[in-house]
Amino acid sequence: xxxxxxxxxxxxxxxxxxxxxxxxxxxxxxxxxxxxxxxxxxxxxxxxxxxxxxxxxxxxxxxxxxxxxxxxxxxxxxxxxxxxxxxxxxxxxxxxxxxxxxxxxxxxxxxxxxxxxxxxxxxxxxxxxxxxxxxxxxxxxxxxxxxxxxxxxxxxxxxxxxxxxxxxxxxxxxxxxxxxxxxxxxxxxxxxxxxxxxxxxxxxxxxxxxxxxxxxxxxxxxxxxxxxxxxxxxxxxxxxxxxxxxxxxxxxxxxxxxxxxxxxxxxxxxxxxxxxxxxxxxxxxxxxxxxxxxxxxxxxxxxxxxxxxxxxxxxxxxxxxxxxxxxxxxxxxxxx
Ligand code: PMP
Numbered sequence: 001x002x003x004x005x006x007x008x009x010x011x012x013x014x015x016x017x018x019x020x021x022x023x024x025x026x027x028x029x030x031x032x033x034x035x036x037x038x039x040x041x042x043x044x045x046x047x048x049x050x051x052x053x054x055x056x057x058x059x060x061x062x063x064x065x066x067x068x069x070x071x072x073x074x075x076x077x078x079x080x081x082x083x084x085x086x087x088x089x090x091x092x093x094x095x096x097x098x099x100x101x102x103x104x105x106x107x108x109x110x111x112x113x114x115x116x117x118x119x120x121x122x123x124x125x126x127x128x129x130x131x132x133x134x135x136x137x138x139x140x141x142x143x144x145x146x147x148x149x150x151x152x153x154x155x156x157x158x159x160x161x162x163x164x165x166x167x168x169x170x171x172x173x174x175x176x177x178x179x180x181x182x183x184x185x186x187x188x189x190x191x192x193x194x195x196x197x198x199x200x201x202x203x204x205x206x207x208x209x210x211x212x213x214x215x216x217x218x219x220x221x222x223x224x225x226x227x228x229x230x231x232x233x234x235x236x237x238x239x240x241x242x243x244x245x246x247x248x249x250x251x252x253x254x255x256x257x258x259x260x261x262x263x264x265x266x267x268x269x270x271x272x273x274x275x276x277x278x279x280x281x282x283x284x285x286x287x288x289x290x291x292x293x294x295x296x297x298x299x300x301x302x303x304x305x306x307x308x309x310x311x312x313x314x315x316x317x318x319x320x321x322x323x324x325x326x327x328x329x330x331x332x333x334x335x336x
Contacts, residue, residue: 007085008049010039012159016167016297021267022284025333027292030283032300033164036272040078041105042302043160044071044146047183048078050155051144052086066091066141070131072180072231073102074302075146080109091138093131098230101306121236147181148239156187164188164297165195173294174200176250176282177301178232178275179211182241184299189244200290203249204282204298206257209233211241215249223251228258228310228320229274231301250285252278256335258322260284261304261311263331271304274311285336 004010015034022030035043051069055061066089067079076092083090090111094103095118106113114134119125128147135143146152164172175192179185189201205212207224211234214220220236227233254274261277264270276299283298290296310316314324 007039007081011045011049012038013163014038016164017270017300019264019268019280021263021330022280025331026284026287028287028290029295030280030287031168031295031297032270032276032280032283033160033167033297035299035301036276036303038078040074040081041306042074042077043184043299044074045078045081046155046159047146047152047181048075048082048144050151050158051146051149052079052082052088054149054151055142055144061088061142062140063087064140065089066135066138067144068131068135068138068141069093069144069146070127070129071146073098073106073306074231075144075181076106076111076113077102077109079144080106080111084110091131091134091141093127093134095127099307099310101308102230105306146183150240152181152183153187153190153240156184157191158187160184161188161191165192168295168297170195171295172196172199172297174202174286174290174296175298176202176204176286176296177279177299178204178206178229178282179241180231180234182234182238182244184301185246186240186244189246193245200247200286201245202282202286203246204278204285205249205251206233206278207251207253209251210235211237212249212251215246224253228254228322229278230307232275232278248289250282252281252285252336254320255322256281258311258317259325259335260331262325265304266327267330270300272300273302273304273307276300276302281331281336284331284333288333288336
């Protein structure tokens with residue numbers, strides 16, 4: 001028998017997919033971990049489980065309690081699934097700029113969804129601070145605090161990192177992904193560096209984030225002025241990211257991200273969201289940095305259906321001055 005225990009037992013152990021067309025053009029093994037195959041549909045199921053387990057183990061979260069979180073959506077979806085499976089209530093504070101599909105998904109799951117205007121972190125009305133206040137005011141509740149609670153990073157140190165190490169038979173040369181909370185990159189990066197100190201750990205950033213410059217020069221300086229990607233990029237260094245060894249970084253513009261999303265769809269058969277497109281474009285960039293013959297791993301963080309009305313809507317893309325590449329056109333190395 002090969003049976004997992006409940007919803008949470010189905011989290012993790014995702015396939016590592018060799019991207020054939022991109023491996024061919026780079027001369028490297030470009031491998032992408034299919035995190036959209038987690039039962040809640042994204043990489044954030046792993047963090048959600050770890051945050052809830054920590055709250056339970058510390059005694060903060062008790063039977064019938066409420067989990068409150070500020071999230072761009074995917075962590076909220078993971079939390080809402082687990083809350084249903086374990087009998088907790090779930091309150092999600094989400095910037096109203098996030099996709100309608102993610103909000104609908106959260107409501108479908110029975111979470112209480114509170115969309116609020118998107119304002120910078122320094123503003124007390126930012127979704128992260130609002131979530132904390134709601135938890136403070138709600139009896140028998142916890143604030144999951146995914147940005148600064150390192151139980152998030154631990155999920156990836158304990159599961160995603162070891163899975164990548166085993167699935168590549170200890171041959172991984174480089175790992176790259178974008179960060180929102182930083183939990184994924186920090187947890188995987190720390191684990192892989194522990195196994196092999198010369199593995200290259202790299203951060204991929206969208207336009208409108210300070211993290212690429214922070215990695216490259218130690219400065220909290222913005223690159224570019226914004227992005228259509230959701231859940232990635234940041235204006236500050238979170239506790240999850242702090243103290244993590246990161247070797248290099250790259251900023252990927254939105255048109256390259258869109259080109260890669262459509263390349264993955266038409267030439268690899270994968271329907272994924274924008275942060276996945278950005279991650280894979282960044283993996284192709286890292287292949288150029290490390291040279292042929294290397295094994296480079298990244299993540300496919302969530303499914304494209306979560307962005308049908310945006311990333312897969314020509315009118316919406318045009319309103320952002322982005323174009324859908326012709327179906328026959330393949331991603332070219334010169335793009336990057
Ligand atoms: N991609 C997507 C689609 C996400 O929702 C998130 C989480 N906000 C990330 C990437 C980044 O993951 P992390 O928070 O672990 O940095």
